[in-house]
Amino acid sequence: MEIQATDIAQTLSTLVRRVLAANPSPFTYTGTQTYVVGTGDVAIIDPGPADPDHIAGILAATAGQRITAIVCTHTHRDHSPGAKPLAEASGAPIIGCAPLMLEDSGPRADASFDPNYVPDRVLSDGERLSGVGWTLEAVATPGHTSNHLCYALIEEGALFTGDHIMGWSTTVVSPPDGDMADYMASLDKLIARTDAIYYPAHGEPVTNPQRFARSLAGHRKQREGQILRLVRDGVGVIEDMVPRMYSGIDKQLYPAAGRSVLAHLIDLENRGKAVRDGVAWRVEAIA
Structure with missing residues (x-):
């Protein structure tokens, strides 16, 4: 695997770039991957931790462009805390998953819930937001957390999978909020889709999406x-x-x-x- 520099944009497709946060751990792999969607008006998916260097990296990657939406898949602390400082710096609204105020009894300090997440707009399954040349559609995928959303990039047949499907490991499903039945149902939902590629929040893109999702379901069984x-x-x-x-x-x-x-x-x-x-x-x- 190519070593990716932190806080510097890497182009993955015509409409997708990623910026890796400097928060590697046994639970986050090389770190949280923030995605920039679009080429003019852009959306930011999973702004990551509230790390000033990471926020500066996102702003540098979007210099000369306008951030129109800051989009979160879920509210674990390695995903959503960067939304607030990025919104303050860019003026963009925070859109996406619902807030979730829950004490998680799991062992992952990096994955406890973000109590400061306040979205301007919550998306339901199937709702869309768009900019010039791009459209994102929310795909509800509870299981890892009850508020987890994936996002389909309609123009490229891509799906941003957050932590529901990761490119390097199976995801942790931690009660009381994590629910295995919901997780399995969400996997079945993605297996039935026709996405061409997955962009996970941790790990490399998945280029055989349905087969990969089926393997995860088989692993859980x-x-x-x-x-x-x-x-x-x-x-x-x-x-x-x-x-x-x-x-x-x-x-x-x-x-x-x-x-x-x-x-x-x-x-x-x-x-x-x-x-x-x-x-x-x-x-x-x-x-």
């Missing part, structure tokens, strides 16, 4: 099967499941993996296949 087998064999505590299921990952990622295991278990509980027994889980029925 495999994880569900692993969980059911472990619970059936008497391994019912999440902290004991994770090392068996994720033996190849960095141990500092175990807590995040445990959140996704919990999301699977809650989904299984809602479907009558598992039941919580104190801190442990047991199989209730196998359909």
Whole structure:
């Protein structure tokens, strides 16, 4: 993979550029990718953290152009906090996902919710915004968070997937807001679409979108099967499941993996296949 400089625009297509924030971590990969859409009047997708250097990089990338919309996929802190300072600098409205004030019990400090996100306009599924030569359509994709939106760039058949689909790893689904059933339904929704390319917030563009989304859905079904087998064999505590299921990952990622295991278990509980027994889980029925 080509090493990308931070806070400097890189052209990906006629209508799309990206600016990488300097916030790499085990959860954000090389950092959050902010996308610039358009060539005259432009939209900014996921302005990222409220890092002055990153905001300056976005403004430098759009010098001589007019930012007409600042668009957020969801309100985790590595995605939306840059919206406010960018709006103050550009005068552009903040448009996109709904605000979400929720204490996430997950382990990711970088992915807790942004309490200062105040949109000027909230988009619903299928709503559009446009500029000269470009049209963005909101695609509701709850699961990673309940307020997650992807955005389709109609003119290029592209989809900005935020954290719903990432180019380097599976996404964390962390209860109470993250919901595995919603996540799987959102994957099915994207599989049924005809997008030609995905632009994720973390990782490289995905050029085989439907196959990639199907592989993610298959991966989640495999994880569900692993969980059911472990619970059936008497391994019912999440902290004991994770090392068996994720033996190849960095141990500092175990807590995040445990959140996704919990999301699977809650989904299984809602479907009558598992039941919580104190801190442990047991199989209730196998359909």
